[in-house]
Amino acid sequence: MFRINLKIAFRNIWKNRLTASIKLFGLIAGLASVVLLVAYVLFELSYDRHNLNADRIYRLHVVQTDGENESIHMPSGMVEMMKQEIPEVEEGTYLSIYETPIQVDRNMFKVKILRTTASFFDLFTVPLKEGADRNTVLKEPKEALVSAAFAKQAFPGQSAIGKTISLNLNSTPYLISGIIGDIPKASHFHGDILVKSNLKQVVNWRGYTSAPQYILLKKGTSPATVLAKMKSLYKKYQFPEKIALKLMPLTDIHLHSHTSGELEPNSDIKYIYIFSIVASLILLIAVVNFINLTVAASLKRSKEIGVKKVLGASMQQLKVQFLSESYIYFIAATFVVFLIIMDLIPLLGNRLGINITFSEVFNLKMIGISLTIIVLSGFIAAFYPAMVLSRMMPADTLKGYTGHIPGKGGFKKFLVVFQFAISALLMVCTMVIYSQLKYISNKNLGFDKDQVLVTSYNMLDNRFTGFKEALLKEKGVKSLSISTFNPGVSYGGTSSWTNDGDTTKYEMEMVYCDLDFMKTLDIKVLKGRSFSEATPAELKAFNTEGQGLTEKQQRELEMRNPILLNEAAAKSLNIKNVDTLLLAGGLQGKVIGVVTDFNGMSLHNKVKPVALYLQPKTTSGYTYVKMETDDLPATRKTIEALWKKHFPDVVTEFQFLDQYLEKLYVSEMRLGSIFIVFAGMAIFLCCIGLFGIVYYELEQKTKEIAIRKVLGASLNDLLTLMNKNFVIMVLIANVIIWPIAYLLINKWLSTFYYRISLSYWPFVWAMLICLVLTILTVSLKALSTIKKSPVDTLKYE
Amino acid sequence: MIRIEKLEKIYKTEEIETTALNDINLHVKEGEFVSIMGPSGCGKSTLLNVMGLLDKPEKGSYHFMDTELLGLNDRERANFRKRNMGFVFQNFNLIDELTVFENIELPLIYNKIATSERKRLVNEIIERMNIVNRSGHFPQQLSGGQQQRVAVARALVTKPKLVLADEPTGNLDSSHGNEVMELLCELNEAGTTIVMVTHSSHDASFSNRIINLKDGHVISEKMNKGRNEELI
Structure with a gap:
């Protein structure tokens, strides 16, 4: 029996090659999307779990007990203190x-240096x-461990051990004493070169370190115990008021920590939820299609x-037959999915800006979860048709191709509406995400x-003046400035x-900059004036720099210190006129402009609120070159060459400011990338499904179309007839998702202080795209049937 | 062998109810060859479907060899059908994806007959029906007459007690039609009970008894003398 059912199944597939391949193709596309997203989500969830003690490692955070501020910056001795006390x-x-x-030999390498303890x-x-x-x-101060990958790159074909590398200008080189395995991609930190740190270990709340601190708890210790013991130590170690320690589990860092000092950009659990929902929706579309x-x-x-049935097949036997037929598709699709996924994972990684390969996400867990999802969805997808079909009464079915299935197609309509609703939702979201990203990149930042x-x-020296002079002579270079402003950081x-x-x-916030900063970043003065060399007081201030002055003279000089405020600062300090003297907190000087x-x-x-301070002779900071x-x-090449000429011993990296700022929105761009791919996938699957449905609908309607033609229907009449129902379904689908999309997207947008106002255009566009694709799909398929001569059709019937 | 009493079958759609069978009483003896005749829509196919357990009536009773069949569930109906009944249809109803051999084999598979025995039985009937050289063909490669022979072979391969035929010659020309009718007569003579629905009085003349239906009622019953004498 199994053999004969299999025969029927394969002969049927062969006979209906076109629709069978549509079905298979849709399934492959759907399942591949799901497996991809599963792989990605699992990858994100696997962060730092490669550490054998992962469940006992915590990072120290400090939180404001009466606010929301959370930080990993704190005095450096915290770990030592805790080890002693707890x-x-x-x-x-x-x-x-x-x-x-x-620089190693003559080659430049961009490396991450990790300073830590044994x-x-x-x-x-x-x-x-x-x-x-x-x-x-x-243990040795000048000892370095390098990663296997770096060793291979820097010292190809030879052992790195025993070689030396210099990490800073004019300092003793480090001796490479060992090679470490590469830190997996799914780690919240990376390093190519490990050296001993000599950070002073004190709990002094006047100075914070930005180096995150980690503790390993003894087996069976709950973090609550440690925190309870810490409470009694707050006083002893003079913790500021309303500041408490928090233990962030190592494995939560990547998805749950959003402090400003993260070692690498983290992801967000929110996005994991969104991606899981998108994956489920795509799977639903694929299953519904099937x-x-x-x-x-x-x-x-x-x-x-x-x-x-007449020959004695029971309902059970028929169910089994249809179930197994569906499983043929699922098995074939699974097979193909796992074949193509190897190439798709790096592709997806590229889009997301994470460099992952198949082997990094391929593990038993991923296979297991993917297969479970496939088997379960396969069961659902196979079960409904099996149930419907095996229930038909033989007397009805023997009348032949009546075109009616139980439920009268109401369920089918529901499924089509459902599919288009999901597609429209994803499209609206994609469009809004991209408009917001575009808005961000075009937003006037005041510079x-x-x-x-x-x-x-x-940290440069007096060679900077020479460099500046030479650079400004170059064609294409407009100005140059140095300041403490690190964009986005x-x-x-x-x-x-x-x-x-x-x-x-x-x-x-305070920016210390030189005279050309305003010009280089084209910051417009609204009130008062900008920094200028012409002002004697300012000139004197920066020429003497307070040396050899009495305290009183120094004070006077400070009071003439020119300050520029941005609008927010002026508003916050309620400054209406320029030339106001300021003496508050770190602000000492005279406001010369807004x-x-x-x-x-x-x-x-x-x-x-930002205040700009003049430091005309500074040679430390971030150098900006306006071209x-x-x-x-x-x-850019000319500029880099000039730098090399003037500072042969200082390696630096020039980046475009706009690209540098884009990095602030990495996770939003990832979201956009995923949405555009999967919204495309969803609408594609919908069209495939629609094509299949129209295909069969036309077979049922061949006779009707022929009769209508005989009675004088035009091509347009018939196309309208075929399209009408689908167009209505698509319209309904779109209208249904409007409130949902509106709520979701507004919620996302509200995470931006500066955001676009939600217009109706994304909704209109999504609907138009759905409509055009629907009408195209239906009409393309319908045309061939409509063009058939009615004589042939009716004779055949 | 068959005792049908007060049978009623109603078709319902959203708007209208149509009574297809109304107060039907019918007895069929073992070894009989009964024809059911009547105009289109009189309910004859419905009656045949009910007799073949392909459709459920609303009211009445249906005894087959002293077993009441109307209370059976789907599984029991399927089981009873495959053991006791064979079907021949106007449009042959062969499965297009299966060869002649496989089509005939199908009911044996559902009856859980062992492979070797299946092979023997199918070959035997293929020989008897004179379609040996067609056993590897697919239905669409055969003429209408040949297809109906295959359908008859499939109906007979399980050696059913009752064969139900729904206009078996309806899609055939007269010479092929006659062949099929002769085949059914042979079967009947060998002891198989046959109930046949037909439009054609020529075909009906092959049977022992003709029942006339109109608007869901039995309006007349007539013994076919010639055939009965032959039988005696």
């Missing part, structure tokens, strides 16, 4: 990581592959069902980010204070 804390370490270009290896599972001994590792096509196709087979190169932080300094007799807390709202941080947040050229790459 017996449940077994070990601890900290990670100070920075990225820098280094306990690093007690917490994190990073294998020591060669050289260094576990017990003595990272059901629709199977039921539609089996109308043609009602005779077979009838005959089998001009186009054609500007910015370096990494450098920090302005340079912060000051917060409260005035006497006032409870308002003032906060001010500039446009200079906003160098993420647009998720409101622009901060005015039609050939950006060439000008």
Whole structure:
């Protein structure tokens, strides 16, 4: 019996090759999307779980007990203190990581240097592959461990052990003592070179370190126990008021931690939920497609069902037959999906800007979950048609191809509406996400980010003047400036204070810059004037720099210190006129002007009050070069060459400011990328499904069409007839999702302080796209039937 | 063998109810060959479907060899059908995806007959029906007459007690039609009970008894003398 059913199944598939391949193709596309998303979600969830002690490792955070602020910046001695005071804390370490270009022989490498302690290896599972001994590792100050990947790159064909590398300018080189295994991609930190850190271990709340600190708890210790014991230590170690310690589980960092000092951009659990929902929706569309096509196709087979019933097949036997037929498709699709997924994963990774390969996400868990999803969805997709078909009464089915299935197609209509609703929803979301991203990149930030190169932080010397002069002579270079402003990360300094007799807390970001900063970033002055060399007081201030002055003279000078405020700062300090003297918190000087709202941080947040300070002779900070050229790459090359000439010993990296700022929206761009791919997939699946349904609908309507033609219906009449119902269904689907899409997308947009206002256009566009694709799909398929001569059709009937 | 009493079958759609069978009483003896005749829509096919357990009536009773069949559930009906009944249809109802051999084999599979025995039985009937050289063909490669022979072979391969034929010659020309009728007569003579629905009085003349239906009622019953004498 199984054999004969299999025969029927395969012969049927062969006979209906076109629809069978549509069905299979839709299934492959749907399942591949789901498996991809499963792989991605599992990858995100796997962060830091490769560490054998992952469940016992916590990162130290400090939280404001009466606010929302959470930070990983705190005094450096916290781990040592906890190890001494709390017996449940077994070990601890900290990670100070920075990225820098280094030179090995004649080659430049951009590396991540990880400064840590020997306990690093007690917490994190990073294998020591060669050289260094576990017990003595990272004891020497000038000892370096390098990753296998870096060793292979920097010292091809030779052993890296025993070689030396220099990490900074003019300092003793480090001796490579060992090779460590590469840290997996799914880790919240990475490093190519490990060196011993010499951070001073003190709990002094006047100085914070930005190096995150980690502790390893003894087995069986709950973090609550540790926190309870910490409470009694707050006083002893002079914790500021309303500040408490929080233990962030290692495995939660990647998805749940959103502090400003993360070692690498984290993802967000919110996005994991969104992606899981998208995956489920795509799967639903694929399953619905399959059901629709199977039921539609089996109308043609009602005779077979009838005959089998007459010959004694039980409902059970028929159910098994149809179930197994559906499973043939699912097995074939699964097979293909796993074949193509190897190539699709890196593709998806590329789109998301994460460099993942198949082997990194391919594991038993991923296979297991994917297969479970496939088997379950296969069961649902196969079960409904099997139930419907096996229930038909033989006397009805034997009448042949009546075109009616139980339920009168109401369920089918529901499924079509459902599919288009999902597609429309995804399309609306995609369009809004992209409009917002476009808005962000076009938003006026109060400065001009186009054609500007910015370096990494450098401490330069008086060679800078020569460099500046040479550079300004170059064609295409407009101006050059150096300042403490690190786009998207920090302005340079912060000051917060409260005035006497006032409870308002003032906060001010401070940028220290040279004379050309305003010109280089094209910051417009709204009131007063900009910094200028012509002002004697200012000139004197920066020429003497307060040296050899009495305290009184110094004070006077400080009071003439020119300050520029952005609009937000002026408003926050309630400054209406320029030439106001300021003496509050870290602000000391005279406001000489107000500039446009200079906003160098993420647009998720409101622009901060910023004060600009003049440091005319500074040579430390981020160098900005404004270009005015039609050939950006060439000008950039010239600039880089000049840098090399003037600072042969300082390696730095020039990046375009606009691209640098884009990094602030990595997870939003990922969201956009995923949505555009899967919205496309959803609408594609809908069209495939529609094509199949129309195909069978036309077979049922061949006679009707012929009769109408005989009675004088035109091509347009017939196309309208075929399209009408589908157009109505698509319209209904769109209208249904409007409120849902509106709520969802508004919620997402509200995470941005600066956002587009939601217009009706995305909704209109989504509907138009659905309609056009529907009419195209239906009409293309319908035309061939409509064009047939009615004589042939009617004779055949 | 068959005792049908006060049978009633109503078709319902959203708007109208149509009574297809109304107070039908009918007895069929073992070994009989009964024809059911009547104009289109009189309910004759419905009656045949009910007798073949392909359709459920609303009221009445249906005894087959002293077993009441109307209370059976789907599974029991399927089981009873496959053991006791064979069907021949006007449009042959062969499965297009199966060869002649496989089509005939199908009821044996549902009756859980062992493979070797199946092979023997199918070959035997193929020979008897004179379609040996067609056993590997698919239905659409055969003429109408040949297809109906296959359908008859399929109906007979399980050696059913009752064969139900719904206009078996309706889609055939007269010479092929006659062949099929002769085949049915042979079967009947060998002891199989046959109930046949037909439009054609020529075909009906092959049977022992003719029952006339109109608007769901039995309006007359007539013994076919010639055939009965032959039988005696």
